[in-house]
Amino acid sequence: MFSIDRSSPIALSSQIEAQLRHLVESRALPGGAKLMSIRQLATHLAVSTNTVVLAYDRLVAAGVIATHGTAGFFVCTSNEAGRVIPDEIALEAGEEQEPVWLVQQANDQRAGILLASSGALPPTWLQDAVPAAAVQRALTHSAAGMASRCPPQGLPELREHIALLLRAIGINADAGHILTTFGGTHAIDLICRSFLQPGDSVLVEDPGYFLMFGRLRQDGIRLIPIKRRPDGLDLDELEAACRTHRPRLLFVQTALHNPTGWSSSAANLHKVLLLAQQYAFLIAEDDVHGHFQQGHSTRLASLSGLDGVIYYSSFCKALSPALRMGYLAAAPALLKVLMRAKIHSIMTTPALNEYVLLEVLRAGNLRKHLDRLQRKIMAARNASTRQLSEAGVLFEQPGEAGIFLWGSMPEGLDIDLLVQDAYRNKILLMRGAAFSANDLPDQHIRFNVVFSQHPGLSTYLQERLQAVAGARSSLARVSGLLGAVEKN
Numbered sequence: 001m002f003s004i005d006r007s008s009p010i011a012l013s014s015q016i017e018a019q020l021r022h023l024v025e026s027r028a029l030p031g032g033a034k035l036m037s038i039r040q041l042a043t044h045l046a047v048s049t050n051t052v053v054l055a056y057d058r059l060v061a062a063g064v065i066a067t068h069g070t071a072g073f074f075v076c077t078s079n080e081a082g083r084v085i086p087d088e089i090a091l092e093a094g095e096e097q098e099p100v101w102l103v104q105q106a107n108d109q110r111a112g113i114l115l116a117s118s119g120a121l122p123p124t125w126l127q128d129a130v131p132a133a134a135v136q137r138a139l140t141h142s143a144a145g146m147a148s149r150c151p152p153q154g155l156p157e158l159r160e161h162i163a164l165l166l167r168a169i170g171i172n173a174d175a176g177h178i179l180t181t182f183g184g185t186h187a188i189d190l191i192c193r194s195f196l197q198p199g200d201s202v203l204v205e206d207p208g209y210f211l212m213f214g215r216l217r218q219d220g221i222r223l224i225p226i227k228r229r230p231d232g233l234d235l236d237e238l239e240a241a242c243r244t245h246r247p248r249l250l251f252v253q254t255a256l257h258n259p260t261g262w263s264s265s266a267a268n269l270h271k272v273l274l275l276a277q278q279y280a281f282l283i284a285e286d287d288v289h290g291h292f293q294q295g296h297s298t299r300l301a302s303l304s305g306l307d308g309v310i311y312y313s314s315f316c317k318a319l320s321p322a323l324r325m326g327y328l329a330a331a332p333a334l335l336k337v338l339m340r341a342k343i344h345s346i347m348t349t350p351a352l353n354e355y356v357l358l359e360v361l362r363a364g365n366l367r368k369h370l371d372r373l374q375r376k377i378m379a380a381r382n383a384s385t386r387q388l389s390e391a392g393v394l395f396e397q398p399g400e401a402g403i404f405l406w407g408s409m410p411e412g413l414d415i416d417l418l419v420q421d422a423y424r425n426k427i428l429l430m431r432g433a434a435f436s437a438n439d440l441p442d443q444h445i446r447f448n449v450v451f452s453q454h455p456g457l458s459t460y461l462q463e464r465l466q467a468v469a470g471a472r473s474s475l476a477r478v479s480g481l482l483g484a485v486e487k488n
Contacts, residue, residue, distance in 0.1 A: 004045055012047055014455075016055035024064055024075050031077035035065060038124070050376060057122050058454055063112030067123055070132055076111060099210045105428055116422075116457050117430035118448045119258065120317055121403065125376065125450070129369050130320045130360055138355035150351035152343050153335075154180030154327070158354050161361040162327050166311075169290070170302040173329050177306060179338055180349050183326040184288040187312035188212055188251075190328065191284050193341040195249060196221055203241060203250040205233065207406075207435035207442070209258055209286065212251060225437040228257060230397045232268030235275075242279040249282045255297050256289035259435050259446035260406040261399020266298040273304055282334075283309045288326075291318035292402045294374045306331050310338075315357060317403075318373060319366070325349070325357045377403055377449060384452040391458040392465035393445075405447040406432075413468045415443060427460060 002019040004012055023029040035041070038056065042049045056073060059065045065073050106118045142148040153159070159175035166173045181187045196202065198220030204213065206225035216223055224241050227234040233252065241247065252272070254264040264272075276283050285300045290313060301311035306329060314326030328338055342348070360366065384405060385395060393407040409415060415431045422429045432442030451457075 004047070012045075013051045013054040013058075016041075016045070016047075016052060017058050020055065020059060021062075021064055029075050031075050033075045034071075035073040035075070037072055050379070053124050053376075054453065057124055057450070060122070060124070061112075061114045061451065061454060062456075066111060067127075070127070099214050099434065102428075102430060102434065103211060112426050114427045114454055114457060115451050116427050116448060116454070117446050118428070118451055119403075120321065120448075121373075122450055125373065126318075126320060129318075130323065130356065134359040134363070135356050137359045138352060141359070142351060142355045146352070148351040148355070150348045150354050152348045153339055154178060154349065155351075155354045155358060158358040158361070159327075161358065162329075165361075165366075166301075166329060169296055169299065171299060171311065171329065172302075172305055176332060177329050177335060179328045179330075179335055179342065180354060181312070181314075181326040181328060181342070182324045182346070182349060183316045184286065184312060184314040185211065186346075187314075187326055187328050188215060188284070188286075189345070190338050190341045191249070191310060191312075192216065192219055192221075193345065194334075194337045195282060200248040201245040203238065203247045203252075203281070204437050205252060205257070206437050207259055207432065207444075208251070208437065209253070210430075210435050213437050223437045228260065228262070230260075230262045232262075232264030233272060235268065235271050238272065239275055242275055242281070246279065247281045249284060250276065251284045251286065252300070253286040253289070254299055255287055255293055256399065256402035256404075258289060259404050259430075259432075259444075260397075261402045261404045262397070263293070263297045263400060266303075269298055269300050269303055273300060273308075276308055285309055285311045287311060287313040288317060289402050291315075291370055292374060292377055294378070294401055301329065310334060318370060319357075319360065323353045323357055325353055374401070377401070380449040380453055381405070384447060384449040387455070387458040388447060388452060388461065391462040393447075393461060403449055405449055405452065407445050407447055409443045409445060410465060410468055411443065413443070413465070415441075415445070418464060419445075421464070422460065425460060427457060 002023070004015045008015065020029070036044065038049050038052045042052045056065065060067060063076055066076050067073050105113070106115055106120065139145055156175055158180065159178040162178050163173045163175050181190065192215060196219060199222065201222045201224050202216055203224050203226055204216070205228040207228060213223060222245070224245050224247060226237050226241060232254070254269060256263060272283070283300055287299065299311070300309050311329040312326065316324060316326065328335070330338065378401065381401070385398065388405065388407055389395065393409065395405060395407055398405060409418070415433070419429045419431050430446045432444030432446070433439050435446065436442060
């Protein structure tokens with residue numbers, strides 16, 4: 001097919017990307033042609049599979065090739081490669097950073113759009129996590145095949161496997177403490193339905209999970225933002241808010257916080273629990289990103305023994321977005337209320353999804369899969385941090401792990417104009433204000449470390465930031481000249 005030059009200063013992944021792009025542009029690989037699998041090409045070129053994955057990911061992001069599920073990678077047809085954003089989703093003024101629109105763009109995954117601020121991993125990183133054989137075994141083991149029904153609380157054996165995962169990170173739970181969900185967003189919905197009424201005050205992190213803010217406002221909930229620091233919530237702000245507002249509930253991400261990547265210290269979490277007991281509010285602990293953490297960190301659910309804490313997580317980001325499986329863990333009295341809300345809203349989760357997840361957990365490969373992901377994510381963090389820093393992005397307090405970098409842009413740069421211009425250049429960026437419950441101005445941007453390795457992003461940002469720096473320098477010179485004239 002082609003060869004690579006190991007003596008070249010150009011990275012192997014970039015060489016593979018460039019040569020495949022040339023083959024496509026020269027029609028040596030016509031539209032619809034199937035490429036070698038990742039493993040086949042890695043073997044052919046005697047490189048690591050990670051090197052090929054990086055090249056393929058960049059070509060997918062550029063709209064040169066596309067992945068068709070388990071069938072493999074194919075050269076985009078002329079229609080696919082030249083596809084533009086359809087008229088029916090044309091932007092309206094102010095819509096380009098509206099939360100629901102952002103989620104739609106990230107999940108539509110249109111060819112040629114670089115999802116630099118995405119909240120998910122690229123499909124190529126998860127393709128082997130749920131093998132087709134697991135789906136077949138799930139159908140075989142389900143009592144009635146495609147006619148199988150699922151208990152509203154979830155399959156008992158699946159819940160026991162989930163409880164084993166929780167006990168491994170220090171959360172003392174059994175199958176009776178678990179309720180399956182469609183993922184983390186569904187867990188938030190069930191908590192809102194079960195324990196909140198219009199007019200209730202709810203404590204949220206600022207910055208925090210942007211989609212949740214809209215969900216709470218839909219129910220007439222009063223949001224009380226609490227500043228999020230690298231070691232956890234601002235405890236002075238939290239205590240003052242408790243005295244003033246008497247909150248009903250706190251939503252908090254303790255491990256690999258979205259969007260900053262920070263994790264709370266044990267001392268901070270102890271104080272949060274004491275305040276929750278003193279002011280009698282529930283805690284909803286979001287651990288959706290905990291799978292990406294190397295080693296263990298303290299969780300509120302572990303410290304509290306699930307007393308007054310509702311813990312929730314998901315397999316969507318680390319295992320399979322197609323399964324849409326997550327879970328809640330809580331004391332039985334709280335779990336009963338949550339299950340009633342689940343029955344009223346969706347009745348139950350699909351039996352097939354639960355049987356497939358059960359087969360994956362039974363196989364015992366989840367730990368190995370997560371270890372591989374964590375190593376690849378850490379390599380991507382290092383590469384993205386270096387490239388973005390060289391482009392002019394500042395990382396004052398970078399998180400320790402996970403898929404997010406919280407980068408600060410220079411003062412004087414209009415973030416709103418930047419994200420609009422980036423989208424016109426087929427780069428999806430999310431401004432920091434989108435993660436604020438108050439929508440306050442913020443010079444930060446959330447970067448996905450995997451997609452942000454793409455050289456097109458650092459090149460784009462470097463050009464824009466240098467232009468701003470040049471303008472500021474010219475302004476400073478003019479101001480200096482005017483000052484000199486005034487003195488004379």
